[in-house]
Amino acid sequence: MTLRLLVADLDSPSYFVATAAAELGCFAQEGIEIELVRDYGAEKGPALLRAGAVHFLGGPAYIASQEFPDCKGVKLICALSQYSYWFLAVRADLDIERGDMNGLRGLRISASQPWPELGLKYLLADSGIDLVRDNIQIVPPPKSIDPRWKGRAGIEAIEQKIADAYWGNGMRAALGEHEGIAKLHLDLRRGDGPPGARWYNFAALTVTDALIAEHPEIVAAAVRAIVRAQKALQANPGLSTAIAKRLFHPEEVPLIAGLIERDAPFYDAHISPEAIDGLNRFAHGIGLISAPIPYEHLVASQFSRFWA
Numbered sequence: 390m391t392l393r394l395l396v397a398d399l400d401s402p403s404y405f406v407a408t409a410a411a412e413l414g415c416f417a418q419e420g421i422e423i424e425l426v427r428d429y430g431a432e433k434g435p436a437l438l439r440a441g442a443v444h445f446l447g448g449p450a451y452i453a454s455q456e457f458p459d460c461k462g463v464k465l466i467c468a469l470s471q472y473s474y475w476f477l478a479v480r481a482d483l484d485i486e487r488g489d490m491n492g493l494r495g496l497r498i499s500a501s502q503p504w505p506e507l508g509l510k511y512l513l514a515d516s517g518i519d520l521v522r523d524n525i526q527i528v529p530p531p532k533s534i535d536p537r538w539k540g541r542a543g544i545e546a547i548e549q550k551i552a553d554a555y556w557g558n559g560m561r562a563a564l565g566e567h568e569g570i571a572k573l574h575l576d577l578r579r580g581d582g583p584p585g586a587r588w589y590n591f592a593a594l595t596v597t598d599a600l601i602a603e604h605p606e607i608v609a610a611a612v613r614a615i616v617r618a619q620k621a622l623q624a625n626p627g628l629s630t631a632i633a634k635r636l637f638h639p640e641e642v643p644l645i646a647g648l649i650e651r652d653a654p655f656y657d658a659h660i661s662p663e664a665i666d667g668l669n670r671f672a673h674g675i676g677l678i679s680a681p682i683p684y685e686h687l688v689a690s691q692f693s694r695f696w697a
Contacts, residue, residue, distance in 0.1 A: 391422045392607070395438075397431040397448030399636050400540055401558040402648040403474035403592040405629065406656055407447030410618035412632045418617065419610035427636065429539075431504070438463070444600055445611060449504070450593040450668050454677045462598050464689035467612045467658040467696055469592035469619075474652075475508060476562035477575035479554040480547055487574055488581045490516040494523040499530055499546035499555040501539070507675040508589065509556045512575075515583045528552055538638045544570050559652065563644050578655065588667025593660070601689055612658065612695040619656035626650035658696040660688050 394411055396404045408425065410416055416423040430448055435456035437443045446452060453463040477498070479485055485492035500506040506527055518525065530542035531549050543555025544565050554574065555561065565571030575581040577589065594615060601608050621628060626649040633645040662684050669681035
């Protein structure tokens with residue numbers, strides 16, 4: 390039985406653990422024949438999971454709510470990495486002190502639609518910022534962006550002078566820094582932003598209740614495969630480069646090992662009650678769920694013994 394894995398963004402360092410688990414043979418070592426679907430899971434993943442076209446979906450812990458109202462019918466089986474992994478980068482020439490939320494007043498910020506844009510709006514509101522009062526515009530990425538590779542979306546928004554800043558994953562922020570176009574302003578995982586922002590979200594592996602009921606041994610093996618990949622990348626971040634050469638745009642390949650080394654301390658499969666509390670506040674705040682979801686209804690804790 391070949392099972393299919395889809396990841397929201399192949400180049401996001403926080404989701405990369407799932408990609409590495411497939412590419413490094415971690416699933417195979419646990420007896421699972423896996424196919425990594427090379428598509429943009431952020432858009433198509435939830436529908437494909439509902440249709441049974443994919444079996445494992447790596448991405449934001451809230452991703453399945455797009456197709457499974459209040460996440461009924463799905464469970465999180467482990468974390469891929471801990472804490473919110475969103476970044477805000479600003480034009481390199483702007484005189485703004487890192488982390489200064491007031492410094493964002495009057496800026497145009499590029500963000501993909503709809504979910505990243507909703508997350509950015511939530512962050513700004515949580516910081517006491519009013520878009521109208523503080524003259525902040527949230528603008529979409531340039532239409533010229535290749536839908537198969539969105540890593541340069543923020544950079545091109547700045548270069549085309551339609552934005553002064555952009556919101557995205559770690560790879561997008563790193564590309565802007567590497568090219569001297571942008572500089573890091575907010576890293577939620579490491580404490581930037583309003584209090585509690587690091588708890589908005591985390592990267593997780595999602596499966597259907599049906600797969601858990603029908604093949605619990607496969608789900609358990611998948612969790613063990615993720616933990617194998619987390620440990621392998623922590624021990625040797627350079628393993629990521631060969632994978633990137635096969636899957637990434639050439640501009641991203643030289644950056645991935647450094648990003649993995651930076652994020653490796655957050656590669657931990659545990660899902661804490663505090664993480665679910667933060668996720669509930671955020672997902673309810675942006676309208677993804679109608680009410681907070683109890684831990685035991687969202688997390689397949691029967692597999693927690695494999696998280697370590």
